[in-house]
Amino acid sequence: xxxxxxxxxxxxxxxxxxxxxxxxxxxxxxxxxxxxxxxxxxxxxxxxxxxxxxxxxxxxxxxxxxxxxxxxxxxxxxxxxxxxxxxxxxxxxxxxxxxxxxxxxxxxxxxxxxxxxxxxxxxxxxxxxxxxxxxxxxxxxxxxxxxxxxxxxxxxxxxxxxxxxxxxxxxxxxxxxxxxxxxxxxxxxxxxxxxxxxxxxxxxxxxxxxx
Amino acid sequence: xxxxxxxxxxxxxxxxxxxxxxxxxxxxxxxxxxxxxxxxxxxxxxxxxxxxxxxxxxxxxxxxxxxxxxxxxxxxxxxxxxxxxxxxxxxxxxxxxxxxxxxxxxxxxxxxxxxxxxxxxxxxxxxxxxxxxxxxxxxxxxxxxxxxxxxxxxxxxxxxxxxxxxxxxxxxxxxxxxxxxxxxxxxxxxxxxxxxxxxxxxxxxxxxxxx
Numbered sequence: 535x536x537x538x539x540x541x542x543x544x545x546x547x548x549x550x551x552x553x554x555x556x557x558x559x560x561x562x563x564x565x566x567x568x569x570x571x572x573x574x575x576x577x578x579x580x581x582x583x584x585x586x587x588x589x590x591x592x593x594x595x596x597x598x599x600x601x602x603x604x605x606x607x608x609x610x611x612x613x614x615x616x617x618x619x620x621x622x623x624x625x626x627x628x629x630x631x632x633x634x635x636x637x638x639x640x641x642x643x644x645x646x647x648x649x650x651x652x653x654x655x656x657x658x659x660x661x662x663x664x665x666x667x668x669x670x671x672x673x674x675x676x677x678x679x680x681x682x683x684x685x686x687x688x689x690x691x692x693x694x695x696x697x698x699x700x701x702x703x704x705x706x707x708x709x710x711x712x713x714x715x716x717x718x719x720x721x722x723x724x725x726x727x728x729x730x731x732x733x734x735x736x737x738x739x740x741x742x743x744x745x
Numbered sequence: 746x747x748x749x750x751x752x753x754x755x756x757x758x759x760x761x762x763x764x765x766x767x768x769x770x771x772x773x774x775x776x777x778x779x780x781x782x783x784x785x786x787x788x789x790x791x792x793x794x795x796x797x798x799x800x801x802x803x804x805x806x807x808x809x810x811x812x813x814x815x816x817x818x819x820x821x822x823x824x825x826x827x828x829x830x831x832x833x834x835x836x837x838x839x840x841x842x843x844x845x846x847x848x849x850x851x852x853x854x855x856x857x858x859x860x861x862x863x864x865x866x867x868x869x870x871x872x873x874x875x876x877x878x879x880x881x882x883x884x885x886x887x888x889x890x891x892x893x894x895x896x897x898x899x900x901x902x903x904x905x906x907x908x909x910x911x912x913x914x915x916x917x918x919x920x921x922x923x924x925x926x927x928x929x930x931x932x933x934x935x936x937x938x939x940x941x942x943x944x945x946x947x948x949x950x951x952x953x954x955x956x
Binding site: 543546547549550551553554575576577612613614615617619628629631632633635636637638639642643644682683706707709713715717722724725726728729730731732733734735736737738739740741742743744745 | 754757758760761762764765786787788823824825826828830839840842843844846847848849850853854855893894917918920924926928933935936937939940941942943944945946947948949950951952953954955956
């Protein structure tokens with residue numbers, strides 16, 4: 535496997551999709567697949583898929599196809615899904631609650647260890663067995679734990695200040711659902727901005743193009 | 746403005762980001778901006794931004810920059826945000842509830858007119874003033890209304906069957922939060938799949954690359 539730093543982020547962004555489909559095949563006890571079959575399921579061309587997987591070298595054999603288990607494990611390793619990076623959630627409103635309940639953090643490389651909100655009515659309640667703490671307890675929490683990632687489900691007005699204070703506390707990565715882009719100018723901080731409204735606007739465009 | 750069908754989806758996907766930043770400028774009563782300023786806020790290169798906006802022609806003047814209101818309105822039109830396309834939500838669990846509460850549908854081109862769930866305990870409750878109906882009432886609802894888009898917040902096991910029955914009822918577009926890709930082989934059906942877990946896995950990769 536070549537140094538994955540050489541792989542473009544566009545290729546990396548397609549790997550989770552392959553990973554999910556391979557998981558489905560595994561669950562159906564299917565042991566091998568082809569770029570043609572993946573292509574039909576995923577909606578990318580077979581040649582795109584071959585090209586993507588060739589980036590990592592050694593996958594697939596001409597005339598045999600791909601070994602499902604092997605490819606699944608390798609993609610999981612490339613994505614770092616075995617890391618169990620410690621993460622905390624900031625903001626336990628509707629969205630934070632849905633994200634926590636909906637996501638399978640453990641199988642996606644993370645371990646959720648703390649939930650924080652500044653609303654005293656939410657503090658003390660639990661989501662998925664984790665008690666919501668007051669945001670004022672963040673300093674103490676970081677003293678005892680070393681969460682590397684913060685999931686931000688907070689209003690955009692407070693996102694810049696809170697993300698900066700989390701960086702000061704030692705956070706290295708953000709999964710950001712706030713309605714603002716966190717643009718990292720620091721190469722030691724990584725960010726995934728989730729903009730549901732961008733996806734909705736893209737759908738609006740697609741709908742407008744329908745005959 | 747050229748026919749927007751000629752514009753690649755990659756460019757279209759960046760337009761919502763421009764649109765959001767222009768909205769922020771408008772709210773700060775800022776009337777003009779430059780590709781350099783947009784570049785700093787958005788995290789794309791100024792030349793990428795100029796190239797994107799040139800696709801639509803006529804925006805910006807050398808030495809003056811962009812008129813914020815004009816650019817905002819034009820991008821809104823390209824994205825079809827003035828359409829008010831009728832949409833329904835299928836699945837009023839945690840995620841469906843969060844999406845409904847969190848999204849500003851009206852300013853993103855849509856009007857949410859119905860919410861459906863098969864859980865009798867949820868039927869009759871309201872989200873944002875819309876009463877949750879039983880999924881069994883879908884046929885009658887479509888008889889009286891013509892929702893063009895369905896937002897799917899349902900388990901992946903039921904997504905294929907439900908999306909097919911919605912297509913049969915007349916749905917032309919899906920905003921799909923289910924853990925499965927709806928791949929449209931019909932050019933008259935458009936889909937935006939939202940895979941939060943793909944974003945989380947991409948973050949896992951980025952975190953794994955940190956020194």
